[in-house]
Amino acid sequence: MSGKTKAELVFIPSPGRGHLPATVDMAKLLIDRDERLSITVLVIKPSYDPNSSLNSYSPESNSRIRFIDITTVNSLSMSMSSPFAFHKLFMENHRDPVRKSVTKIVEDFGPNCGLAGFVIDLSCTAMIDVANEFDVPTYLFFTSGASALGLLLHFQGLRDYQNQDVTVFQNSSEELSIPSYKFPVPAKFLPAFMFHKEGGSMMFLDYAKRFRETKGIVVNTFMELESHAMKSLSEDDNIPPVYSVGPILHRDEENDRNPKYEEIMKWLDEQPDLSVVFLCFGSRGCFDDINQVKEIAVALERSGHRFLWSLRKPANGHRFQTPGEYDNLEEVLPEGFLERNAGIGKVIGWAPQIDILSHRAVGGFVSHSTWKACGAECRWRCGRCWLSSK
Numbered sequence: 001m002s003g004k005t006k007a008e009l010v011f012i013p014s015p016g017r018g019h020l021p022a023t024v025d026m027a028k029l030l031i032d033r034d035e036r037l038s039i040t041v042l043v044i045k046p047s048y049d050p051n052s053s054l055n056s057y058s059p060e061s062n063s064r065i066r067f068i069d070i071t072t073v074n075s076l077s078m079s080m081s082s083p084f085a086f087h088k089l090f091m092e093n094h095r096d097p098v099r100k101s102v103t104k105i106v107e108d109f110g111p112n113c114g115l116a117g118f119v120i121d122l123s124c125t126a127m128i129d130v131a132n133e134f135d136v137p138t139y140l141f142f143t144s145g146a147s148a149l150g151l152l153l154h155f156q157g158l159r160d161y162q163n164q165d166v167t168v169f170q171n172s173s174e175e176l177s178i179p180s181y182k183f184p185v186p187a188k189f190l191p192a193f194m195f196h197k198e199g200g201s202m203m204f205l206d207y208a209k210r211f212r213e214t215k216g217i218v219v220n221t222f223m224e225l226e227s228h229a230m231k232s233l234s235e236d237d238n239i240p241p242v243y244s245v246g247p248i249l250h251r252d253e254e255n256d257r258n259p260k261y262e263e264i265m266k267w268l269d270e271q272p273d274l275s276v277v278f279l280c281f282g283s284r285g286c287f288d289d290i291n292q293v294k295e296i297a298v299a300l301e302r303s304g305h306r307f308l309w310s311l312r313k314p315a316n317g318h319r320f321q322t323p324g325e326y327d328n329l330e331e332v333l334p335e336g337f338l339e340r341n342a343g344i345g346k347v348i349g350w351a352p353q354i355d356i357l358s359h360r361a362v363g364g365f366v367s368h369s370t371w372k373a374c375g376a377e378c379r380w381r382c383g384r385c386w387l388s389s390k
Contacts, residue, residue, distance in 0.1 A: 007116035008109055009039045010102055011141070014091075014121040015046040022143045022220060023121065024065070025248045031064045038064040038113070040105055044094055045072060068105075071097045084199035088206070092126040099130050106134070117215070125210035137215035145221045146229035146244065149211075150180020153239060155194055155201075156208035166205075170195035179236070180229040212238065220246040249354055260350055264308070267346050268356065271306055274363030280310040280351050281367060286323035287314070293332045301337065306344045308362075310351035325349040 009030070013023035020043065027039045073093040106115055118131040118138045131138040142149050158164040169176065169187035177184045193200035211217060221244045223230055233242045268276065279296070287293050293311065300307050311332075312323035326332060329347055338347065356362060 006036045006038065006109075006113040008105065008113050009037065009116050009119055010105065011039055011041045011119045012098065012121060012124045012127050013041065013043070013141075014123040015044045019121050019143055022248055023119075023141060026119075026141055026218070026220075026245065027065050029245065029248070037116075039066075041065065041067045042070050042098055042101055043067055044070045044091075068101055070094060070101060073097065084193075084196065084203040087123065088199075088203045091123055095126055095130055098127055099133065102130065102134060119218070120214075122207060125207050125213075128210055128213055138213070140211055140214045140217045140240075142217055142219045144219075146219045146226040146233060146242070147180045149217065149219060149242075150229050150233055151178055151190070151194070152204060152208040153211065153233075153236075154178050154180065156205040157238075159205055160209060167195045167197050167201055170197075179232040182228045212240065214240050216241045216243060218243050218245050220248045222246045258350060258352070260348065261352055261355075264346075264348060264352065265355065265359070268308070268359045268361045271361035273360050276306045276308055276361045277303075277364040277366060278308050278310075278356055278362050279366045280353055280356075281312075286312040290332050294334050297333050297337050300345065301334075301341060304344075305364075306361075307341075307346070308351075308356065309345070309347045310349065310353075311347050312349060 009027075011023050011027055013019040020041075023041060027041060031037050031039060073090070073096075102115070109115075115134055115136050117136045118127060119141050120127050120131075120138055121141060121143065125140075128138045155166045158166055169190075170192075172187040174187050175184035176187050176190075187195075193204060195201055217233075217240055219230075219242060221230070223244055225247075226244070230242065230244055233239055277300075279300075287296075296309075300309070311326065311329065313326045315323055326349065329338065333347070357365060
């Protein structure tokens with residue numbers, strides 16, 4: 001390695017439990033491909049969520065990947081009217097701590113290692129400004145699928161280039177043609193945050209606008225799964241080059257420590273192949289409206305399918321705090337639901353998502369709106385999706 005120019009990349013993941021592990025796995029892929037490369041991961045921990053598992057996350061050590069905790073800025077009030085506005089300002093207020101950390105990185109490595117660029121996550125677009133100050137390119141690592149990326153960019157284009165108010169589509173039955181989606185889709189089936197009038201739509205579309213400023217976009221997907229979405233993105237001259245690097249699947253070591261793990265996997269072992277639909281809505285997925293929980297329960301029961309449902313309790317406090325576990329599921333489910341479905345269904349809290357999805361008994365997946373590869377092309381009837389038979 002002596003005599004070779006070394007390069008340093010700075011990775012900045014979003015402060016979410018599903019983002020840091022994926023970022024670390026991506027970093028490992030890169031350093032395995034070039035011995036001259038080293039990576040520093042700047043970890044912004046969510047001070048507004050002290051119980052988040054991210055605050056105790058300790059990635060395994062690697063000689064060419066190091067981690068720096070960014071000093072958390074606590075100047076914002078969690079009582080802000082919009083949690084979306086809070087989150088956006090929370091990230092923007094970390095420009096200065098990130099700038100100071102990168103300055104020290106450059107000083108520590110000296111002339112033998114040049115800063116090659118930033119790799120940022122979805123909500124970290126404010127750090128493009130910092131990368132520009134250091135005169136290095138920024139790349140986006142999009143931890144969701146290509147279809148979801150296309151959805152954000154399409155709606156951002158409607159807002160900024162065609163002066164359309166996209167929130168008018170909220171609860172609309174109108175079918176929308178989205179380039180990254182193979183078929184038109186009713187607006188009411190799209191993620192609710194796309195139409196959130198109190199900041200959600202504005203925040204995500206502002207992020208998408210800045211995606212276009214990056215040198216390239218790296219997506220956690222693969223061509224065989226999202227060929228239509230990848231093709232549509234690559235043919236748009238107003239979008240930076242898009243690269244597929246997936247699937248990057250992170251198996252959490254917490255699986256082996258959680259006492260519920262064996263119980264869940266044993267139940268799946270007893271089910272027929274491809275018979276179970278798995279419902280899981282992410283590390284922050286929960287329902288504030290109990291009526292929504294009951295409606296899902298009624299739908300599951302009427303379907304007659306076997307199911308495994310990860311049902312989480314909303315946090316008492318800030319919108320972005322991690323959901324918890326219900327002490328008594330009967331309080332939120334229809335009366336008698338657990339007893340009537342004891343033979344074919346199981347309701348859990350925490351879920352080892354990767355292990356469940358890879359189990360032979362799982363035949364379908366109902367998830368939240370961030371990784372939407374299957375949802376974007378749900379009419380392809382691949383035979384694996386529970387929804388394709390409906």
